[in-house]
Amino acid sequence: MGATKTDHFTEKQNKIATLAKALGHPARIAIMEYLLKVDTCICGDIVNELPLAQPTVSQHLKELKNAGLIKGDIDGNAICYCIDEKALEKLQTYFGNITTKLALKKNNCC
Amino acid sequence: MGATKTDHFTEKQNKIATLAKALGHPARIAIMEYLLKVDTCICGDIVNELPLAQPTVSQHLKELKNAGLIKGDIDGNAICYCIDEKALEKLQTYFGNITTKLALKKNNCC
């Protein structure tokens, strides 16, 4: 035991959970916000922006990439990372739907 | 090592990460979706809805509650759980802002 039972849930539930999990760390939130802030996509200075060692940042970037939240293009010996809009639209739509449904049913129980 | 360095990030970043982390498991997504689906707030049958043992579900509910995503009221010997709208509005606003900013800057690099 200890492993998540992903096969018992729907594909959509697992997908949203994967996206949320990838954002479930302040360093990865900080990375996303930095990628959003900078205009250029040559993001070689992410490491300098974070209070973490280079291998740790590299690992966080890998997780964001695996989850589909960011994309990375090789640009010489640097790497250009940027946000994958599709993933964020998916999240916005998901939470938008929930808040809309909540407003409709005006759950006044608790 | 192994512990997240929360003190190096902003309060807001930590807050969003906490919410995202709590949703970073398919069982907890399934719980949220079930709470959204049922009309009544007497939610004593969450366990039957999930492919997990009762202690495991109880633990997941605890985590959702700690993160502020759900509220629980005692109702006799049952417990009435429901979604805390404020947390979901926070998430919707956060991701809404990001997608808006992304649309404005139309990051055409990758």
Added chain:
DNA sequence: TTTCTTTATCGTAATATTGCAATATTAAAC
């Protein structure tokens, strides 16, 4: 009061995550 029902907690095993030093890789610069 005894029993049933519902939910929480404890204890514990299996697994995953976090963080970093050391090292590897890869391409530009010289």
Added chain:
DNA sequence: GTTTAATATTGCAATATTACGATAAAGAAA
């Protein structure tokens, strides 16, 4: 070719998460 710069990978220790059986707690029902 050698050095430099940027990023990735490996290996490992510390910690956290996931899952569940056993048990506890507490009100409802008998």
